[in-house]
Amino acid sequence: MADETELPDDVALLWGMRDAPRRGPKATLTADDITRAAIAVADADGLGAVSMARVASELGNSTMALYRHVRSKDELLALMADAAFESPPELPADADWRSGLMLWARHNLAAARRHPWFAQLPIGAPPIGPTSLAWFDSALGALSGSGLSEPEKVGVVMAMLTYVHGEIRLRTSLSAAYAANPEAFGPRYGELLKRLVDPRRLPALSAVVEAGVFDQDTLYEEEEAKEEFEFGFSLFLDGVEQFIAARSRE
């Protein structure tokens, strides 16, 4: 928290730390307003509907007015990425690391499901925004009683982030697509597989298909998706548990 003068401009914008202008007219718009409006548009009509013109009109401004507060659309997307996740949950002080991480993951996924366009944002830099770092801190905090070293904690948290981001990208995207167009999924998928999968070329998949695993049409509904997440995430946490146990035996 030394001198703020040398903070790169994009970082300063994320943290709301640009020095206020001394002269000129009062701004009727802030980068924050723009970010919120863009998120509202994306929530309502998808990321594809987020154009500078659309966001501006939503705010009752002209398109070019936005560029006084945001250098480019890419910068706006970076702002959206940080703002999409609200604050991380308060982890109970007496919680063990496992229930802490589980709570963290559930909240993170819930936030991602509220903003399904998040999975489509390009990732061009390590997390540096205030919200992203708050979530990072929260996850690390859950491991404070684990006895792991700092680099080990980071390793575990990065692995967890990996799993959760995969969930966001795969299952959340599919759920959103399913909600938009249920006919293209559901039982149609199972039937397509039955016709496309040659038992000689893809024997393992064929066995699964023949067993009817893909015949239910509830595969992409929220309840089902949650259960599948908890199953896979628990596998991961079991591995973490083993790791922590091994470390504490040393």
Next chain:
Amino acid sequence: MADETELPDDVALLWGMRDAPRRGPKATLTADDITRAAIAVADADGLGAVSMARVASELGNSTMALYRHVRSKDELLALMADAAFESPPELPADADWRSGLMLWARHNLAAARRHPWFAQLPIGAPPIGPTSLAWFDSALGALSGSGLSEPEKVGVVMAMLTYVHGEIRLRTSLSAAYAANPEAFGPRYGELLKRLVDPRRLPALSAVVEAGVFDQDTLYEEEEAKEEFEFGFSLFLDGVEQFIAARSRE
């Protein structure tokens, strides 16, 4: 593999199963050529450089000629998504499930690293292309000796896909961005964190930052990324191992 007449058009295209036209001039172009050219453009200059005009000019054709073979750019992207991963690896017949999945994941990641734009493609439907299904089959096949039921195998494979996709999205994207612009990362990241992270508000993250975990500038290089992946993925596999052991005890 029943009658092919009712296959949805996009699926038939993915499988190369459109019925050939009886009359008219010979086509000088195929959907396959277009897909390959588009992938080449994306590999060379990023997904943003993939425009219909660019792909067409790369093939020595006019922009609109592409639309005879591909219904829209979205369809082209779907073709690219399936073709990006070449064939899955041959798993040694005598391999145990764990080394099989590890081999699978390494090959999958290697393919993804060759095509870093893959992480930016929108996911709008469950996997249905021949390559995607071949990889799916390969992963299921690795579990054939595990004693799991078919639905359980699918659960484990989906969880693994989740982890690997997260890796692709997070680490592969970052590595690509780092390769394109190393100055924005490296030690600069550690220093930024030192200035931005308030020990009172983000104590756990602050401890990690002060411990110097982010000070190396090798964080995003390929070797380092591989090691971190293997660590996290092993945690996951440890969990799977426990699950399989518990199942076989019943």
Next chain:
DNA sequence: CTTAATAGCGTAGCTCATACGCAGTCAGGA
């Protein structure tokens, strides 16, 4: 009161996806 910095915005240039229709090409039937 002057002046420099700043906000909002109109215009215009460029890129892109793609609808539409024309012209040339090939296979089968008359």
Next chain:
DNA sequence: TCCTGACTGCGTATGAGCTACGCTATTAAG
């Protein structure tokens, strides 16, 4: 043999999107 219908490639045009540029109005400092 030749016609006809199907099909390929492509030129043009439309509309949307990002954003550089410059003008005007507004505010605070000197």
